Amino acid sequence: MDHTPKTTAISRIAYTSTIAKGIFIRDTSALLVMHDSKSCVAAADFNNDGSIDLFVGGRVIPGKYPVTPKSYLLQNDGKGKFKDVTAQMAPALQSAGMVTTAAWCDIDHDGKKDLIVAGEWMPISIYLNKGDHFEDRTKDFFDRDYSGWWNTITVADI
Numbered sequence: 792m793d794h795t796p797k798t799t800a801i802s803r804i805a806y807t808s809t810i811a812k813g814i815f816i817r818d819t820s821a822l823l824v825m826h827d828s829k830s831c832v833a834a835a836d837f838n839n840d841g842s843i844d845l846f847v848g849g850r851v852i853p854g855k856y857p858v859t860p861k862s863y864l865l866q867n868d869g870k871g872k873f874k875d876v877t878a879q880m881a882p883a884l885q886s887a888g889m890v891t892t893a894a895w896c897d898i899d900h901d902g903k904k905d906l907i908v909a910g911e912w913m914p915i916s917i918y919l920n921k922g923d924h925f926e927d928r929t930k931d932f933f934d935r936d937y938s939g940w941w942n943t944i945t946v947a948d949i
Contacts (some may be wrong), residue, residue: 793905794872794936800859800919801922802897803921815891820853822905822918823863823865823873823874823875825847825861825922827848827849827850827851827852827860827861827864828850828851828852828853828860828912829847829848829850829855830848830849830850830889830890830891830892831847831848831890831891831892831893832845832846832847832848832852832893832918833845833846833893833894833895833906834895835846835895835904836904836905837864837866837895837903837920838866839902839903840867840869841869842867842868842869843937844864844865844867844873845863845864845865845873846862846863846864846865846884846893846895846906846908847862847863847906848890848891848892848893848899848910849861849862849887849888850861850889850910851888851889855860855916855932857888857889857911857912859875859886859889860889861885861886862877862878862884862885862890862908863875863885864877864880864881864884864910866880872895875900879924880923880924880925881906881918881924883918883925883927884908884918885905887908887913887916888908888910888911888912888913888916889910889911889913890908890909890910890913891909891910891911891941891942892908892909892910892941892942892943892944893906893908893909893944893946894906894907894944895907896913896930896946897908898917898919901920903920903921903922904919904920905917905918905920905925906918906925906946906947907944907946909939909941909944910941911940911941912939912940913938913940913941914929914933914936914938914939915929915933915937916929917929917931917946924928927939
């Protein structure tokens with residue numbers, strides 16, 4: 792089996808459902824084609840339009856470890872179709888690292904979902920939601936880079 796970039800062996804699959812019917816239907820057009828291996832999906836309504844949007848963490852480019860793969864910020868159009876808005880809203884996420892985990896939370900208490908990501912050979916990174924874009928504000932929350940081999944993030948209010 793071919794697992795090099797551009798192969799369909801690691802293609803995306805989405806299932807959509809209407810809550811009233813509870814039936815899931817395979818929808819191959821909901822997500823864009825993403826050829827690299829992905830590690831995680833974190834869902835939240837980051838633009839506050841009532842539709843769940845997605846962060847998809849890039850894990851590895853097949854056959855090219857440890858080259859950094861692309862991660863994606865996908866905006867839901869309200870009909871279950873997702874558009875890649877990474878370049879416009881969070882260009883730093885395109886090359887964030889080999890992401891293994893991500894979580895959404897309102898870390899700065901401004902009513903907007905912010906994104907926290909971590910991964911292999913990378914620091915825990917915090918991207919604040921400024922409404923029309925995300926800013927890497929990691930240094931506002933940590934006194935240094937906490938680089939490591941992070942596997943998971945758990946958000947807690949302590």
